[in-house]
Every structure is written in structure tokens, then in C-alpha cells.
Amino acid sequence: MVVTQGERGVLVHSAGEHFTAPARQVVVRDTTGAGDAMAAGFLLSLTRGSPLRACADYGCKVAAETVQVLGGLPANDNL
Numbered sequence: 001m002v003v004t005q006g007e008r009g010v011l012v013h014s015a016g017e018h019f020t021a022p023a024r025q026v027v028v029r030d031t032t033g034a035g036d037a038m039a040a041g042f043l044l045s046l047t048r049g050s051p052l053r054a055c056a057d058y059g060c061k062v063a064a065e066t067v068q069v070l071g072g073l074p075a076n077d078n079l
Contacts, residue, residue: 002042002056004035004063010042012056021056024064031067038063 003011009023041062045055 002039002059004038009060010038010056012052014052017052019053019056021053021060023060026064026068028067030070032071034063034067037066
């Protein structure tokens with residue numbers, strides 16, 4: 001289970017693993033799509049075989065890029 005917590009990052013619970021991944025400290029312009037971006041980053045990383053912590057960190061990275069611009073699209077196309 002992955003629970004987004006906004007500026008507090010994400011909470012991850014899995015069989016044997018329970019942890020929080022911190023959100024990136026950025027200037028927030030628009031939170032549209034932040035949760036979807038986090039989920040997409042998490043799932044992309046998961047499908048590539050990354051451990052859960054790395055998945056959560058990548059999800060937070062993608063969400064951080066998304067909230068820095070208006071309209072819910074990442075500012076960086078090279079994520």
C-alpha cells in the first residue's frame with residue numbers, strides 16, 4: 001500500500017516493509033496531478049525491478065517536478 005501525504009511524502013506498507021519516503025523541497029505552483037505523477041513514477045520504477053524504497057523516492061521526484069509548473073505536466077522531460 002502506498003499513501004501519498006503531500007508535503008510529507010509517501011507512506012509505504014508492504015509485507016515486511018513499512019517506511020516513509022520524504023517529499024522533495026520545491027516551490028509549489030500547482031498540485032494538479034501530483035498524486036498521479038507520484039503513482040506513475042512509483043509504478044514505472046517498480047516495473048523496472050527497483051526496490052520499494054527506490055520506487056517511492058522516484059515517485060516523489062516525479063511528483064516534485066510536476067508541482068513546480070502550472071497544469072500538471074512535469075517541467076523536466078528527462079525524468
